[in-house]
Amino acid sequence: MNSSEFRRRGKEMVDYVANYMEGIESRQVYPDVEPGYLRPLIPAAAPQEPDTFEDIISDVEKIIMPGVTHWHSPYFFAYFPTASSYPAMLADMLCGAIGCIGFSWAASPACTELESVMMDWLGKMLELPEAFLAGNTGKGGGVIQGSASEATLVALLAARTKVTRRLQAASPELTPGAIMEKLVAYTSDQVVATLGTTSCCSFDNLLEVGPLCNKEDMWLHIDAAYAGSAFICPEFRHLLNGVEFADSFNFNPHKWLLVNFDCSAMWVKKRTDLTGAFKLDPVYLKHSHEDSGLITDYRHWQLPLGRRFRSLKMWFVFRMYGVKGLQAYIRKHVQLSHEFESLVRQDPRFEICAQVILGLVCFRLKGSNKLNEALLQRINSAKKIHLVPCHLRDKFVLRFAICSRTVESAHVRLAWEHITELAAAVLSAERE
């Protein structure tokens, strides 16, 4: 495909994407397909000769779309949101074209430098302590990881390297195995210090945990994968109080801040804690500015060597929404979750199972787990809306997460109406 064909096909794809987003509400949110549906629909091996673009795009509707769970449908209330916005999609097109691999400053200076500055922008939006910002001369700074799991693993490995070196220096007679056995990682039942757990969006008290970790010289990593985006609103910022005690902090703009996957934001107070653990310096990656102390080589901050120009997405989204636009987006979602909460509270057959703080409502029918399992089963079989459950203190609970960028009050009300109809059916089936 040459560039003039790309001009044509690219514009067709832009229209396909816009049509998809505009019409997503009319697609069934959860697909009808059964496991193994796709394999018989396509050839067993790649074609020897090229297929046409027309063939492929028609197969997208015929083969792919019937098997898609539409995460951006306003009737999708499952898991947590995953970000989707037009500015991020535009930036991703540019990112794909530049196609640089930013493992070192020299590999594409703009890729590294925009990332440092965007992480500072975002840190300032969250009012992170100065120590986490890179600025011109800071010892800390931010990096984009692929996922919160990756950020947690990076923090864990950095912490392990740091404490292992400390123990080795203090007790040179210890074998590596003996040191290993001395290492302890404390986690809650939802893992590491978490702000906004997946099950019910609960919050650890950092003002209790933080000083303790500092006193015991323990690495404190805070994961706010979903909730972190809300901290750009002053009224939610208090949930982050205590972050000043942390060594590392991360959350996912690719969840709730309109920056398409993947973009997991991670900050550390001491960049040398990361670069000390991951430094990798073969000669083919060396460059003339390496030892100037002026530059950041992000390959030392992460597990993979390769990395895309992901900060472009942040730049486009932050600029095209503005901080106020992003705050308005968060507030709309929180308001919708409270609207759903109040609908649930008005119905005496139901109960709310956890405090509604951000965009997640945990609720259930008063009664047995079996009853609630039956309700969820009916909901997800009807496929008008999509939810997933969680367990809270042995109770089977339904999670209603405000997810889509385009979800409105009307969708939430329709969803609730639908749920109550199915609940009535489940309750009457139980009485029979």
Add this chain to the structure above:
Amino acid sequence: MNSSEFRRRGKEMVDYVANYMEGIESRQVYPDVEPGYLRPLIPAAAPQEPDTFEDIISDVEKIIMPGVTHWHSPYFFAYFPTASSYPAMLADMLCGAIGCIGFSWAASPACTELESVMMDWLGKMLELPEAFLAGNTGKGGGVIQGSASEATLVALLAARTKVTRRLQAASPELTPGAIMEKLVAYTSDQVVATLGTTSCCSFDNLLEVGPLCNKEDMWLHIDAAYAGSAFICPEFRHLLNGVEFADSFNFNPHKWLLVNFDCSAMWVKKRTDLTGAFKLDPVYLKHSHEDSGLITDYRHWQLPLGRRFRSLKMWFVFRMYGVKGLQAYIRKHVQLSHEFESLVRQDPRFEICAQVILGLVCFRLKGSNKLNEALLQRINSAKKIHLVPCHLRDKFVLRFAICSRTVESAHVRLAWEHITELAAAVLSAERE
């Protein structure tokens, strides 16, 4: 931005991308900027109110492009290629719009199923042993990882889990620390069994290493990050002989197979080796087909939970090039590297430092390392072409890697002419 503005801006971006690719040859391949160039050019914090798209796109030319190393310029001969093709870009646009997170089959069945089938397509192109394919009932199969580092880490952790369980079962009295100390990972001086090392594209002999690993019940992971793409050509397939002894194998279509980053292909013979090590089953990720044995939940095959619909890129690229088109692309690059090799061999001042097998030529001026360092310094200061060095047995060597999709014989000849001119200057400076 609503969808009608996206239709307009998206099409402008398609043109921007096509213009960039068409005009890339006239941009200086390596930028002039100094560390810290970008921060003063943009505000210290995100704007409160939205900026316009016009402002942003004009800043791309003013602020971003001056700091970009143009990896897809036909004068870029550094590192290894990173893939770039229009079909992959089109697929990425669609991937961004669907925006599903495919951690389980249910989270988007098409995302999981297309990936399994595409990995089979690619496995067949490479003539991988049947045991690595998923098919309908296979015990093995493929998964897309983000990078070769991630694939290697996944293999390492799976191997560690497997051998740890074996040791625990055989000697229940051993402490975890004692077991740790018994574990050994063997690597070459370029790490794990490697086909096509980064420094000089050398190959380990799998027919020697493989049977030994099998006899000693050791996990064999083979990394062919760059070279793997070449194995779709029958004339290079012999380099992969011995893969039948491996437990896991990976290479990066995002390097040399026209599938834009990220797409690192990994296969295992026993999928239970991965799922045994990484299985993660909170109730909010459970779905009704979970225990049917029919489905693949890719979250058990990788470190992160989230994953994009990356197989769309493979599908678009494989179909729009066809196997023959992909083979022709590989062959063109190999032919260009041999063309450069023969230019070097015709000049008695130079020597070739490693056998040229695929798209990499390692060469140097006969003489001291200092001389060659001076030559490289001149080349990269002139910024007409871009190269990086390596060390081979204490010799400082220049790497000439065929990288760009659009590089032709004329670019290679111009590059060589330029190198010989600078070499003459370096040699005459030395004589003075």
